[in-house]
Structures are given as C-alpha cells and as structure tokens.
Amino acid sequence: MDKPDQYVLERQVGFVMRRAVQRHIAIFSALIPEMTPTQFAALAKLCELGQASQNELGRLTAMDVATIKGVVDRLRARSLISSAPLESDKRRLMLTPTRQGRALYRKYAPQAAEVTRQTLAPLDDGERRQLLQLLERLT
Amino acid sequence: MDKPDQYVLERQVGFVMRRAVQRHIAIFSALIPEMTPTQFAALAKLCELGQASQNELGRLTAMDVATIKGVVDRLRARSLISSAPLESDKRRLMLTPTRQGRALYRKYAPQAAEVTRQTLAPLDDGERRQLLQLLERLT
DNA sequence: CATATTTTGTTTGTGTACAAATAGACTGTG
DNA sequence: CACAGTCTATTTGTACACAAACAAAATATG
Numbered sequence A, B: 001m002d003k004p005d006q007y008v009l010e011r012q013v014g015f016v017m018r019r020a021v022q023r024h025i026a027i028f029s030a031l032i033p034e035m036t037p038t039q040f041a042a043l044a045k046l047c048e049l050g051q052a053s054q055n056e057l058g059r060l061t062a063m064d065v066a067t068i069k070g071v072v073d074r075l076r077a078r079s080l081i082s083s084a085p086l087e088s089d090k091r092r093l094m095l096t097p098t099r100q101g102r103a104l105y106r107k108y109a110p111q112a113a114e115v116t117r118q119t120l121a122p123l124d125d126g127e128r129r130q131l132l133q134l135l136e137r138l139t
Numbered sequence C: 001c002a003t004a005t006t007t008t009g010t011t012t013g014t015g016t017a018c019a020a021a022t023a024g025a026c027t028g029t030g
Numbered sequence D: 001c002a003c004a005g006t007c008t009a010t011t012t013g014t015a016c017a018c019a020a021a022c023a024a025a026a027t028a029t030g
Helices: A013-031 A037-049 A053-058 A064-076 A099-119 A126-139 B013-031 B037-049 B053-060 B065-077 B100-118 B123-139
Strands: A081-086 A088-099 B082-085 B088-098
Touching: A013 A037, A013 A099, A013 B013, A013 B100, A013 B123, A037 A053, A037 A064, A037 A099, A037 B013, A053 A064, A053 A088, A064 A081, A064 B082, A088 A099, A099 B013, A126 B013, A126 B123, B013 B037, B013 B100, B037 B053, B037 B065, B037 B088, B037 B100, B053 B065, B053 B088, B065 B082, B082 B123, B088 B100
Parallel strands: none
Antiparallel strands: A081 A088, B082 B088
16 A cells, blocks of 8 residues: 555645645735735835834744845835845845835735635634634644 | 734734744654655655646646646656656656655655644644634635 | 854755746547 | 647746855854
8 A cells, every 4th residue: 555544635734725825825916916925025014114124024024034135126126115224233234115115005905905805705704713813823 | 104904914814824834844844854845745646646647646736737847857856756658648747656756655654744743733633623624615 | 352153134056836838639529 | 520629748937935155244252
C-alpha cells in the first residue's frame, strides 16, 4: 500500500487553507483589480499610521524584509507612497502615503471589507466570528 | 480621518489566513526540510493515484497549469517522479512516482500528519474539527 | 572611548501562484 | 470529412515569500 492512511491530503490544514486563500484572492482581485491584497494591506496600514519606516511597516503587515521592499517599490513606482531616509537615524527609510495613495485607500477600503464579507459568505454570523477567532489562535 | 473604521487590516480573513499559512509553512519546513508543502502535496497525491497526467495532478492538488509544471519539473529533477507522453493521447504527460519518490513519501507521510497536528496544537479536538470544516465550506 | 552586537535595508537565489498567449492534439457536429 | 471548439502542455511576465549574505548605521557594554 502506497497510501499510509494517517495522511490524506484533503484533510491537512495546509491544503485546506491554501484553497481558502486561493478563493479569497480571486474575490479580492475581482473587487479590487487595481492592486494586490498585499499591496493594499501595506497601503492601508501606512495610511492608518500616517507614517512608518519600511521595516516597521513590514512587521505590522507580516512581511519579511525582502517582501516588504518589493511591495514598497511597486507602491512607490505608482506614486502611492513616498520615501525618504530619516535624518535622526540614517538606517531607516521613512514612508508616507501620497495624496493619491490616501485617496485610493479611501476609495477601496469599503471594497476590501466587502472582500471579507464575500469570502465568508458561506458562513453565518456566528461561524464567521468563530472562524476568525480560531485562525487567530493559530498564530 | 484616514481610517474608515469599517476596514481594520487585522480583522480581515485574508490577513488572518495569511499569517496562519505562514506559521504552517514554518512548521512544515522545520519537520520536512527536504521538500516544500507544495512538492509534498503533489508527490503524495501521485503516490495515492499511482499515476496521473500533469494536468490531472494539478487539478487534484489545486495548482494551475504553470504552477504544477514547475513543481513537476523540480520533482523530476530530483528523480522523485518520472514522466512520459501518453501513446493514446499525445497531449497528455503521464506521471509516475519513482521508487525513491514512493520511499520519500512513505518516510514523510507521518511527519506531514504531524505538521497538521502541530499547526492545530493551540486548539482542542472539537475546535480542530470545526476549523477544518469551516475552512472547507469557504471553498 | 572602543568594539561587539543589533538594527535596518539591499541583493541574490529559489519556489509558489496566476494571467495571458501560443501550439499541438483531440472531439463533436454539421 | 472538415473544421470549430476544447483540452493539455509550454512559455513569458508579474508578484509574493523566505533564506542567506552583505553593508552601513546605531546601540550596548566593558
């Protein structure tokens, strides 16, 4: 037998989560074709903070140094954020959303909330809360 | 105000799932450093089936054509699977696990189940079942 | 004060993930 | 049979995601 029955792909959390994430991303890009979930997360967090260093923004959005750099580069290329080295600590690259970045965030924030709603649409209210709560406890 | 309070990053399913997946992948690569979750999923499914076309394997493991191609290429480069065009349908590339592929699958299947256990460790039995069930309903 | 350590950012390399375009092989229908 | 539509696989391009190695700046500690 080649299939040790202790392992069934479809019952592994990793597989199930991967599929759920795939569906979520599909919903996201249908509702917000202008940017990726990752880019929106970074822009949203930066708008919420007003200002942050690249590293700080990465930590708060759960992106490692290489990932946040790429995301920031792309957002900056589209003039949604601006960056400047900090005078008082020359290691740090301070980021600020531009006027257009803030406008785009304001425009899509309701859509982004709607993405969550549509992703969770198969569940009722209690189940939604439960799912989020259980997922949070995994981290 | 720059923060429309209908949108809070930390409460979006996408963000919470992303973090859970990150932790899961970290656990996986600690327990199974020899391959990625994706590669293991493809190998496992192929061992379960005995044989499958690349396309078929992609569908069953939720990978699109480009993704499954890359994964298959890497597994083949490590001699874990072999491939040959099908005589009766020259479009299809039939895949078979090699002896070593099967051996590696058998070796790591218990570890892979353990990855799921460790990922779900913060939850009790009922919560685990519930989480998996809720996630499945999202797809 | 001097240097070991930490922090921040960059670069490189590998591996998913998906869209879109292409090509060849099959199938169905007229 | 012809050929329109479908299926399988490949290729190209963009975007995360992480590890590892590096450099420069700041901090800590002796």
